[in-house]
Amino acid sequence: SSELTQDPAVSVALGQTVRITCQGDSLRSYYASWYQQKPGQAPVLVIYGKNNRPSGIPDRFSGSSSGSTASLTITGAQAEDEADYYCNSRDSSGNHLVFGGGTKLTVL
Amino acid sequence: QVQLQQWGAGLLKPSETLSLTCAVYGGSFSAYYWSWIRQPPGKGLEWIGEINHGGSTNYNPSLKSRVIISVDTSKNQFSLKLSSVTAADTAVYYCAGLRDGDYGFYYYYYMDVWGKGTTVTVSS
Numbered sequence: 001s002s003e004l005t006q007d008p009a010v011s012v013a014l015g016q017t018v019r020i021t022c023q024g025d026s027l028r029s030y031y032a033s034w035y036q037q038k039p040g041q042a043p044v045l046v047i048y049g050k051n052n053r054p055s056g057i058p059d060r061f062s063g064s065s066s067g068s069t070a071s072l073t074i075t076g077a078q079a080e081d082e083a084d085y086y087c088n089s090r091d092s093s094g095n096h097l098v099f100g101g102g103t104k105l106t107v108l
Numbered sequence: 109q110v111q112l113q114q115w116g117a118g119l120l121k122p123s124e125t126l127s128l129t130c131a132v133y134g135g136s137f138s139a140y141y142w143s144w145i146r147q148p149p150g151k152g153l154e155w156i157g158e159i160n161h162g163g164s165t166n167y168n169p170s171l172k173s174r175v176i177i178s179v180d181t182s183k184n185q186f187s188l189k190l191s192s193v194t195a196a197d198t199a200v201y202y203c204a205g206l207r208d209g210d211y212g213f214y215y216y217y218y219m220d221v222w223g224k225g226t227t228v229t230v231s232s
Contacts, residue, residue, distance in 0.1 A: 031216035035153075042202055042225050043153065048218035049209055086153050090217055095166050097143070097155040097206070097217065 004032070004087055004100035011106040012077045020072045020103045022087030029094075032070035032087040034063060037102075043086065047072055074105075082107045110135035114203045114223035116188075120230045126190040130203030130223055131183070137161055140205035142186040143219060144177060148199040158206055159186055193230045200225040 004024040012018035022032050031050060035043035045054050047063035060075045070089075074081055087100040116128030130142070144156040157167035159177045167175050171190070179186045190197060205221040 029214065031211075031214060033216065033218035035219075037153075042222040043219075044222075045218055045220045048220070049216045050211065054220055084152075088153075088155075088217070088219070090215070096168060097158070099145075099153040099155060102152040 004089060004098050006085075006087060006100035006103045008101065009104045009106070011108055012074070013108050014079060015076055017073065017075045018077055018105065020074075020085050020105065022070045022072075022100045023068055024089065024098070024100075025068055026089050026092045026098070027065065027068050027070050029092065030089045031065055032063070032089045034061075034070075034072045035086045035088065036081075037084045037086065046085075077105075077107050079107050081105060110140075110205060110221045112203050112205065112221055112223040114201075114226055116201075116226055116228070118227055118229060120193050120228065121232055122194050122230060123192055124230075126193050126197065126201075126228055126230075127187065128201055128203070128226055128228075129185055129187045131185045132205070133184070135221075137181060137184045140207055140221075142177075142179065143204045143206045144188045145202045145204055145219075146197075146199040147202070147225075148196075154199075156188065156190075156201075195230050198228065198230050200227050202226075 034047040037043040051063045062073045064071045085103045111133045114130040138161040141158045143158040159165045174191045176189045202225045203223040204219040
């Protein structure tokens with residue numbers, strides 16, 4: 001399959017931990033990257049590879065992978081983390097990129 | 109620090125050709141695959157295609173018949189053309205730089221630099 005599946009919406013209480021997941025067959029061969037997008041803004045890379053954070057991304061963001069599922073974990077969610085999150089990977093052919101449908105994170 | 113600046117026509121009529129260009133400033137032009145991504149209003153991200161500095165391309169199969177991505181290494185620019193547009197092509201279009209890495213058997217790809225986006229509306 002060339003698709004990546006995400007839950008449409010997730011909520012978390014302020015300061016608590018939340019996991020956002022991404023499922024797809026291609027994730028058995030490729031690590032996902034994760035992007036945060038706030039309204040009216042371009043996506044921002046938050047996690048790539050096994051568990052790498054670009055400069056400037058808080059260490060409360062972490063990534064993991066198991067089988068066909070990749071996960072983005074926010075430990076101690078903050079109000080500013082409220083956003084849409086997208087996973088991304090090569091598809092099983094290796095020639096195309098695919099995005100998950102996105103997860104809207106609400107911080108309560 | 110790589111930065112991307114994109115431009116192009118924002119209002120098109122059905123059947124016209126969308127044309128966008130993205131200029132790359134700073135960093136190594138050859139270190140990236142240069143990509144286009146779009147986002148229809150209220151919807152998710154869709155990968156359109158990519159090109160490397162040598163001109164090798166990959167396209168989304170659903171758009172392949174209408175898309176051409178080209179590169180001008182002398183200007184550190186790359187461009188998108190999407191023909192025969194319809195209202196379904198109305199979206200914010202982003203250019204982005206894609207990099208790759210590996211841990212031996214496992215590979216990863218990531219886009220760590222993005223343009224600000226261009227809103228393209230297709231309407232008669």
